Amino acid sequence: MATSPQTSVSVTSVIVETSPPARIGTRIAHPVLRTTLQQFLRAGAWVADFGPGPAELIFRATRLSEAPARILGTPRGLHRHPVFFDNFQAEWLWTAPIPDPRIARDAVILYFHGGAFIAGGLNSYRRHTARLGSISELPVLTVDYRQLPDAHPNDSLDDALAAYHYLLDQGFAPEKIIVSGDSAGGGLALRLALTARDQGLPLPAAISVTSPWADFDSTARMAHANANADAVLPAAGPAMVVRRGIAINGVLDPSWSVVNHDFTGLPPILLQVGSREMLLADALAVAQRCAEAQVSLRLQIRASAPHTLIHLGAGLLADGRDAACDAAEFHRAMIDSAATGRSAA
Template sequence: MTPQTSESVTSVIVESTRPARIGTRIAHPVLRTTLQQFLRAGAWVADFGPGPAELIFRATRLSEAPARMLGAPRGTHRHPVFFERFDAEWLWTAPVSDPRVDRDAAILYFHGGAFIAGGLNSYRRHTARLGTESALPVFTVDYRQLPDAHPNDSLDDALTAYQYLLDEGFAPEKIIVAGDSAGGGLALRMVLTARDLGLPLPAGISVTSPWADFDSTARMAHPNANTDAVLPAAGPAMVVRRGIAIDGVLDPSWSVVNHDFTGLPPILLQVGSREMLLSDALEVARRCEEANVPMTLQIRASAPHTLIHLGAELLADGRDAARDAAGFHRAMIEQASTGRSAA
């Protein structure tokens, strides 16, 4: 990675990247006047009550079917894997070997979408590109979502997928656990839970803009609540009220930021400087510092939420972010291969 500035704070390295390029700067007003307005309207309707919320959640999920037309980059190999309660798939591109035969190393990926959107179809191009950049196969998981399943069920699916890789013969020190937004928070929560269950931990965690705190108080008070180009301030709070809280009660243990991070592997966290989930990212960094967990917090100038990577096909800044993540993935796997200390 080539940060413009780098500051070491105990185990946490904070990197600020170069100023945003013109494409990223243009994306802000475009997204604020299009996608954010659509999401704002959906959040407003959903907050009328349980019925409208379920309607919006299900309507959002419908976008996954037409996303199949996006396909995958040319040369990508795909193999579906079916579990009892969810589906997943392998993606790899030559010269990477077929992960069903060569069980050397892999990325385990959890997509974003606020637990109401996203899936294998909409994320296929992104995860395939990330695997190609990282020279690793990607196992991406279509975990259960609202309104049919709670994020606790999503966590069960994430653990099942991780255990599947271990059972298939992948060494934990050769696995990178990754995700973005809701999937980024899920990735962190899965590794924390694996630690508590006594499972061997992966080589590293690579997350983009993780939704790590279901309590919206800190996010709403942060200046970025008014500068995010994608997420309306009311969006995550609505999903919590209408989907995640049970009988109006939100269990603090469901939020990643309320856990002790002791013993976790190295973490790369990429987030935009103006997005709402910067607040969550800073709390994750604080937990890493308290637990002396090696972490690189990369704050990318003006990068819109999730477009840090998802916009890699269109935005040069997105391609830079993807290359930085891929470099982290390869470094973690190489350290496991050579026996060097991950710290």
């Protein structure tokens, strides 16, 4: 069972929960990641910032890391089925006793992976999405959306919309769809919901995101106390991706960042983030938008959890398993509330 939050504070429609102190595994992860993965990412960001050529080289190199991720393997008992779209690929994942989603159009998680729009994919995220679907008792459609340098995040949004349309066209009721993602994929999940609302599409039952990259403007993150506390993301990383990949001719359109939108009408949101993450600034901005729009938000701030390892480390870290169980409980509550016509927010 998940560990109950230590503190719960209600602010209008927003409930902020802080977890108990991190366990030993999470605390050890910080210095290990800070001296290994973060240094690798810091070096990559430094090289990429020399100009368009080096940036493209680094972006393509990070994309190449997806192929060897096949060695991570597939969990025993996992069923997989590819889905091919015009510009990208997705795959169904489910485990018994969850029925085949190609036959039983009941409830589903639509998942968007992280990776700063330059990394991540079906191979590297398969074990994570399979675990999340299994404990949520739901099948998962995980989307390998287009990324930099071959496609802009606006193209990634088009792919997200195509995947959402696919579920609706397949007969999945919108109130039985959970839209989920982490980091860049978490921001993409939120942007999908906002775009669906603006286009008059039926909205999903809920949104479940981990450490969403919700603001492409680095100003607030760089000014936050966590700018130098993150164990994974160097402060220069997201800013470099924006300068060298997302901004067009040096111009960053504010509408590309979800924190610059009115959240009115969005479904309930679960947002999980680490207390020492750089993207805590983005999470707090999302919370502010939800409060202003009276959108139900459950903001879980997990003590000392490294970026995205809140869930991705669930196979190794007890704190990660707690977070994944909390997410699964939220998913089931949202689906069950739709089935009974009650509000579980």
